[in-house]
Amino acid sequence: MAELGPARSWRTGFFVCVWLLLFLSVSSGSRDVSGGNETSGEPARDTPEDPHHQTNSTAHKKAFPVLSFNYHDVRKPFVISLWILLALLMKLGFHVIPNISNVVPESCLLIGVGLLVGGIIKAIGEDAPVLDTKLFFHYLLPPIILDAGYFLPIRTFMENMGTILVFAVVGTLWNAFFIGGMIFAVCQIEGVQLASVDLLSCLLFGTIVSAVDPVAVLAVFEEIHINELLHILVFGESLLNDAVTVVLYHLFEEFSHAGTVTVVDGVLGVICFFVVSLGGVMVGAIYGILGAFTSRFTTHTRVIEPLFVFLYSYMAYLSAEVFHLSGIMSLIACGVVMRPYVEANVSHKSYTTIKYFLKMWSSVSETLIFIFLGVSTVAGPHAWNWTFVISTVLLCLVSRVLGVIGLTYIINKFRIVKLTKKDQFIVAYGGLRGAIAFSLGFLLTDKERKNMFLTAIITVIFFTVFVQGMTIRPLVELLAVKRKKESKPSINEEIHTQFLDHLLTGIEDICGHYGHHHWKDKLNRFNKTYVKKWLIAGERSTEPQLISFYNKMEMKQAMMLVESGSAAKLPSILSSVSMQNIQQRGSGNRRAIPSISKSREQEIRKILRSNLQKTRQRLRSYSRHDLMLDPFEDNVSEVRFRKQRVEMERRMSHYLTVPANRQETPSVRKVCFEPEHQVFTYDNSESPRGPRARPDPGPLDAVSLLSESQGPNKSREQKAKVPEEQEEQDQLKLSRCLSDPGPNQEEDIS
Amino acid sequence: MGALQSSPGQPEYVDLAKKTGFSFSQISVLHKRFLQLSHNGETLQRDHFNSIPDLACNPIRSQIIEAFFDRRNFRQNGEGPVEEIRFEEFLVVMSHFKPPSPRFVEEQRERVRREKLRFIFNMHDTDNDGTITLDEYRHVVDELLSLSEALEKDTAKSIADAAMLEVASTSMGHMEPDEFYEGITFEHFLKVGTQITHYYNTYVCKIDCLSKLAYSKCAFKYVIIVEYFAKSNKKSATFKESEK
Numbered sequence: 001m002a003e004l005g006p007a008r009s010w011r012t013g014f015f016v017c018v019w020l021l022l023f024l025s026v027s028s029g030s031r032d033v034s035g036g037n038e039t040s041g042e043p044a045r046d047t048p049e050d051p052h053h054q055t056n057s058t059a060h061k062k063a064f065p066v067l068s069f070n071y072h073d074v075r076k077p078f079v080i081s082l083w084i085l086l087a088l089l090m091k092l093g094f095h096v097i098p099n100i101s102n103v104v105p106e107s108c109l110l111i112g113v114g115l116l117v118g119g120i121i122k123a124i125g126e127d128a129p130v131l132d133t134k135l136f137f138h139y140l141l142p143p144i145i146l147d148a149g150y151f152l153p154i155r156t157f158m159e160n161m162g163t164i165l166v167f168a169v170v171g172t173l174w175n176a177f178f179i180g181g182m183i184f185a186v187c188q189i190e191g192v193q194l195a196s197v198d199l200l201s202c203l204l205f206g207t208i209v210s211a212v213d214p215v216a217v218l219a220v221f222e223e224i225h226i227n228e229l230l231h232i233l234v235f236g237e238s239l240l241n242d243a244v245t246v247v248l249y250h251l252f253e254e255f256s257h258a259g260t261v262t263v264v265d266g267v268l269g270v271i272c273f274f275v276v277s278l279g280g281v282m283v284g285a286i287y288g289i290l291g292a293f294t295s296r297f298t299t300h301t302r303v304i305e306p307l308f309v310f311l312y313s314y315m316a317y318l319s320a321e322v323f324h325l326s327g328i329m330s331l332i333a334c335g336v337v338m339r340p341y342v343e344a345n346v347s348h349k350s351y352t353t354i355k356y357f358l359k360m361w362s363s364v365s366e367t368l369i370f371i372f373l374g375v376s377t378v379a380g381p382h383a384w385n386w387t388f389v390i391s392t393v394l395l396c397l398v399s400r401v402l403g404v405i406g407l408t409y410i411i412n413k414f415r416i417v418k419l420t421k422k423d424q425f426i427v428a429y430g431g432l433r434g435a436i437a438f439s440l441g442f443l444l445t446d447k448e449r450k451n452m453f454l455t456a457i458i459t460v461i462f463f464t465v466f467v468q469g470m471t472i473r474p475l476v477e478l479l480a481v482k483r484k485k486e487s488k489p490s491i492n493e494e495i496h497t498q499f500l501d502h503l504l505t506g507i508e509d510i511c512g513h514y515g516h517h518h519w520k521d522k523l524n525r526f527n528k529t530y531v532k533k534w535l536i537a538g539e540r541s542t543e544p545q546l547i548s549f550y551n552k553m554e555m556k557q558a559m560m561l562v563e564s565g566s567a568a569k570l571p572s573i574l575s576s577v578s579m580q581n582i583q584q585r586g587s588g589n590r591r592a593i594p595s596i597s598k599s600r601e602q603e604i605r606k607i608l609r610s611n612l613q614k615t616r617q618r619l620r621s622y623s624r625h626d627l628m629l630d631p632f633e634d635n636v637s638e639v640r641f642r643k644q645r646v647e648m649e650r651r652m653s654h655y656l657t658v659p660a661n662r663q664e665t666p667s668v669r670k671v672c673f674e675p676e677h678q679v680f681t682y683d684n685s686e687s688p689r690g691p692r693a694r695p696d697p698g699p700l701d702a703v704s705l706l707s708e709s710q711g712p713n714k715s716r717e718q719k720a721k722v723p724e725e726q727e728e729q730d731q732l733k734l735s736r737c738l739s740d741p742g743p744n745q746e747e748d749i750s
Numbered sequence: 751m752g753a754l755q756s757s758p759g760q761p762e763y764v765d766l767a768k769k770t771g772f773s774f775s776q777i778s779v780l781h782k783r784f785l786q787l788s789h790n791g792e793t794l795q796r797d798h799f800n801s802i803p804d805l806a807c808n809p810i811r812s813q814i815i816e817a818f819f820d821r822r823n824f825r826q827n828g829e830g831p832v833e834e835i836r837f838e839e840f841l842v843v844m845s846h847f848k849p850p851s852p853r854f855v856e857e858q859r860e861r862v863r864r865e866k867l868r869f870i871f872n873m874h875d876t877d878n879d880g881t882i883t884l885d886e887y888r889h890v891v892d893e894l895l896s897l898s899e900a901l902e903k904d905t906a907k908s909i910a911d912a913a914m915l916e917v918a919s920t921s922m923g924h925m926e927p928d929e930f931y932e933g934i935t936f937e938h939f940l941k942v943g944t945q946i947t948h949y950y951n952t953y954v955c956k957i958d959c960l961s962k963l964a965y966s967k968c969a970f971k972y973v974i975i976v977e978y979f980a981k982s983n984k985k986s987a988t989f990k991e992s993e994k
Contacts, residue, residue, distance in 0.1 A: 416849050491913045496870075498894055499810065503870075506814040507847055509804040512783050518804070525807065544895055550909050 012272050048482035068730035086117075087367040097657035105469045107219040107370050111462070112376015121278050121375070128379035133373040135322075136439045140369050143361035144215055145328050148239065148312050150358060156232045163411050163419075164233060167427070168240035171403045172210055176248055178399040179392070180206025185451060186391045193385075197449060205453050207397060209460055211245040213434030214238040214328075216461075219366055220432060220469045227482040230423060234430040242275035242328035249440060250324065280326035284333025287316035291334070292341035292535040299537060305350040306357060341535040344548070348555070369435045370658040376438070379457050392456040396433070404428040422479050429472060433457075494549050766838065770845035780844060784837050793834040794818075809897045813873050813890075814865045818843050829878055864940070871939050884914055892953030 071078070090113045094101050100109065121128040157164070180203035187197045207293045217238045221231055251269045291312035298305045320330035343351060404427050412418045419427075444450045476483075505517040627697045755791055787802070788794045797813045799805065807815065819835060823843050834842075838862035846869045856864070874882045888910040889939070895906050914934075921938040958981050 031898060110936075214768075339886055490916060491909060492916050495891060495894065495909070495913055499870075499890065502808055502810045502894070503873075504847075506808045506811060507807070507844075509802055510787075510814075511780070511844075544897075546891070546909065547905055550905070670763070681946065715829060 018611065022656045059704055065593065075380075083371075084364060084368065087371050088364065090371070091363075091367050103470070105220050105473075106221055107216065107366075108466050108469055110367055110370035111374040111377075111465065114371040114376075115378055116374070117371065118375035118378030122378055128375050129372070130376045130379050131369070131435065131438060131442070133442050136369070136435060137327075137371075138318075140365045141215070141436070142314060142317050142327075142331060143365045144218065145239070145317075145331045145359070146310075146335055147362035148214060148218060149332035149377050150313075150339055150354075152308075152332065152336060153228060153232060153384045154336065156228050156237055160229065160232060160236070163415065164236035164240060166407055166411055167233065169244055169403075171237065171407055172212075172241040172244040172405075173248075174209040174246075174403045175210030175396075175399050176203065178206070178402075179210055179395045180204070182395050182399075183388075183391065185223070186387065189387075198256075200252055200256040201449060204249070204256055204444075205456075207245060207248040207252055208437050208453070209392065209433065209457055210399070210442075211241050211433070212238040212431045212436060213436050215366060215369060216432035216434030216438070216469070217430060217463055219370070220465070220472060224473050224476050225484045226426065226476060229417075229432075229479070230426050231484070233423075233427055239328060239332055240277075243273065243280065243326040245440070246324070246326050247273045247276050276324070276326050277329055279323065280320045280329035281333040283320045283323075283325060283429055284316045284330035284335075285337045287312045287319070287330075288334040288337030289535070292345075293336045295338075295345040296535060296537040297344045298345065298418050302350055305346045306353045309338065310357070312338070342586040359474075373435055373438060373461070377462075380454060380458075381451050382455045384455055385452055388452060389456045390419055391461045393460055396460055396464075398628040400431045401428045404431075425479070426472075426476070433461050434465065434470060437461060437462075491550060491553060494546060498546060527548060766841055769838075770841050771848060772841065772845060777841065780841060781837060784840055793836055794840060795834045807897070809832060809895070810893050816876070817869070817873050820872060822878070823869060867940060868936065870938055881935050882939070883933040884910065887914055887934070 065251045088109075090110065091106070094106060094109050118128050180199075183206060184197070184202040185198050187195065187202065212234070214235065217235055221234065247269060251265075251272070255265065291308055294308050294312070295305060298308070313331055316334040318328045320327040342354075346354070408419050408424050408427075428462055437457050438454075438461060441450070441454050444453060501517065501521070506513050506522040508518050763774050766772070767774060767779055770777075773781075777790065784794065787798050789798075796815055796819065799818065805811050805814075816831070818840070819825060819831050819833070821830050821832060824839050825842055832839075846866060871882070874886055876886055877888070887906055891906045891910040891913070917934050917938055921934075
């Protein structure tokens with residue numbers, strides 16, 4: 001609390017800036033942002049800046065204008081950027097204010113800000129931008145869906161696929177018809193003045209309002225961290241119901257113009273559903289395979305690798321939209337298909353880039369969507385009808401609860417891990433509506449009832465996001481729903497999962513039963529023998545999954561070690577078990593140092609070296625197209641570098657535990673780092689078998705490590721929870737990379 | 751094939767049902783499968799398992815087959831391998847894969863969970879000494895990776911080492927430098943296995959579906975076809991065995 005003084009002044013300064021920006025954005029005429037539906041022509045009322053234009057055009061001034069003002073040309077990008085900046089500053093602001101973000105989910109806050117901005121714009125008297133459908137569906141929605149699809153937990157998703165599909169398809173159908181039908185019944189009640197609403201319009205309305213929205217679900221569920229099963233159930237449902245929504249929407253819209261429905265139309269509708277969903281998936285899969293295939297050849301142009309991922313996915317989405325197929329499913333399919341192959345092919349940096357760009361774009365999109373939702377609420381013409389709105393909200397709740405309970409009863413007969421009452425409650429409560437419903441409602445062409453429908457939709461959205469979104473977190477805690485376990489990737493788990501898979505496949509074969517495991521196994525084998533060879537470059541195509549998992553883990557540990565060595569201090573270890581406790585005594589020829597494939601080794605080396613030898617890199621020339629291994633920005637000074645080097649040495653020396661029986665080298669050796677003079681490379685030609693810890697590592701003028709025989713006692717107070725063997729391996733790798741008696745002092749980073 | 755048409759008497763099944771928890775229809779389906787695998791004999795031997803064509807591509811095939819012939823899995827507190835098994839033992843081993851009945855209380859479920867983990871533990875612990883040593887774990891990883899060609903053998907060893915270290919770290923906490931970690935005992939395995947049982951419980955194969963298989967004519971034809979392939983693949987399977 002001692003920093004309250006400066007913190008407060010920062011905060012006030014921050015808010016002043018934000019409000020200034022707000023005023024600027026509002027007054028600069030935000031009309032241009034909307035697609036054109038709501039724009040009137042150029043308004044008669046001038047904005048404050050416009051009069052400035054006049055000064056340049058008068059003829060009697062002959063002097064050359066040193067400073068001129070021409071806002072008109074850059075208006076559109078300027079305003080767009082301003083809006084995005086505003087949105088992000090708002091997001092930032094919520095975390096500056098303490099305690100708000102614990103109670104209120106971010107989506108609510110953003111809608112609130114949108115309402116505020118909309119109110120200000122309206123108070124000034126201008127037309128506020130509305131969440132244009134084209135803008136939403138083509139620019140704002142795809143990044144969120146791609147982010148979700150690319151990082152979808154495949155295993156859980158496939159395990160629960162049946163459940164998810166039942167909820168998505170049958171659940172949405174039930175919701176749509178129930179809400180539509182009941183609303184029609186309500187409209188027929190005397191004295192409500194809604195008799196003009198016919199059945200088809202009601203059904204159309206029911207369709208729009210019944211779809212669970214992925215954006216809202218993601219926004220709320222991400223903050224409450226429930227267990228993976230529930231998360232994937234609700235989220236998967238929100239993704240897969242897009243096909244149903246698309247088909248029903250187009251169906252009812254066509255019919256409401258035509259007026260009558262026949263059985264043939266119904267059958268065609270069903271066929272259309274299958275075409276839309278399966279077609280969408282196929283389009284996505286094709287683009288995914290293309291993307292994976294392209295990534296195979298990008299070894300020399302690493303910089304543009306992420307772009308392939310993004311562009312192929314976006315093309316998949318747009319191509320699906322061309323044929324009125326389900327764009328969301330296409331995007332998901334593309335991400336899912338592309339991911340394993342792309343990850344095997346791209347460099348580590350590209351992988352990080354892809355990850356962060358996706359997260360960044362989806363975050364921006366989400367923020368903008370919620371803000372625009374708020375602004376549109378204030379802006380749009382409303383037609384409030386108490387009966388209609390209240391009954392819509394009630395019916396939504398009721399139908400959702402009934403639907404979930406009924407479907408779970410049926411589904412539980414086929415599930416081994418049944419869904420409990422708590423699970424059902426969370427699934428029902430998590431059915432949030434969001435911007436997709438709003439945009440679909442916006443597309444309605446029927447003017448007279450459109451406003452009423454829109455009002456009802458907005459009310460439902462507000463209700464679900466605010467009421468349900470805010471209360472779901474305390475409810476989750478109250479009901480003690482299982483939370484997501486933060487577990488590190490564990491090699492044991494991976495081994496046993498694979499073992500179990502094979503075991504159960506084997507048992508199925510012995511029973512003669514062609515079940516779930518059998519087909520999964522067949523698919524895996526097909527993937528391994530044919531697909532991987534085509535889509536993955538180089539030697540990694542034959543790498544078994546366990547090995548790649550292990551390598552990934554090692555890489556992560558190496559990165560963590562190096563990063564923590566240069567910045568913060570390592571967390572303390574809890575366990576002092578090391579390799580020598582496990583190795584059997586007397587087994588002399590067993591190596592303590594494991595080996596991994598050469599290319600991985602080189603990558604790890606590069607990473608480690610780049611961190612320990614930063615001074616060299618500052619001398620290189622800068623080129624925009626080179627992918628330079630950039631030094632960490634916060635360690636520039638030489639003094640700090642040396643200090644950290646010493647720290648690192650000390651830590652490394654504490655970690656190294658060479659098993660007692662293997663000590664064929666003198667127990668204490670000198671440590672000397674000489675980064676400026678000796679840059680060692682791993683020379684492939686030198687040792688054909690790859691890096692092994694040779695018992696006597698050559699000339700002692702090279703860097704060698706202090707081998708610790710005092711045991712890990714000292715280190716326990718200060719050190720890491722990183723599994724010690726990983727540390728040790730990294731140290732040994734480090735020793736190898738630095739102690740290679742490489743006579744060639746060539747450039748290490750090329 | 752005439753034996754398959756007549757269903758064995760119900761009274762024989764009552765004991766088995768009580769012992770293993772299977773229903774009568776499930777037992778009869780499994781009996782049919784047993785007779786088919788053993789070519790209508792009374793006992794099954796290892797060769798009969800080797801003749802199943804789909805099993806040939808399974809990397810841990812030998813361990814699975816060994817599990818069927820391991821007395822520790824017969825629930826009779828015996829130990830050591832046997833050479834042949836009767837239908838009763840076959841059924842007992844199969845019952846390890848049954849999901850727990852929904853009517854079970856928590857303590858029964860706990861018992862079932864322990865039994866399943868014990869089964870897997872027995873599969874790993876090949877020398878019956880109650881612990882999984884580093885060698886045995888290495889063998890497990892080797893088997894898992896056995897199907898991929900041209901592998902550096904040391905990677906398998908290092909994976910096993912890392913895994914062993916993880917278990918040791920989580921279960922032992924603190925060890926002196928000259929203490930020696932004998933191996934994973936069943937208690938440690940239980941600790942590691944809490945997440946595995948989750949998978950296990952969700953992944954248990956649905957033996958109920960087999961009852962549908964038995965009553966359809968297509969299944970009958972399928973049975974014939976499988977037998978034909980089994981015979982023709984027996985040669986190639988044994989050939990593969992000798993290659994290894």
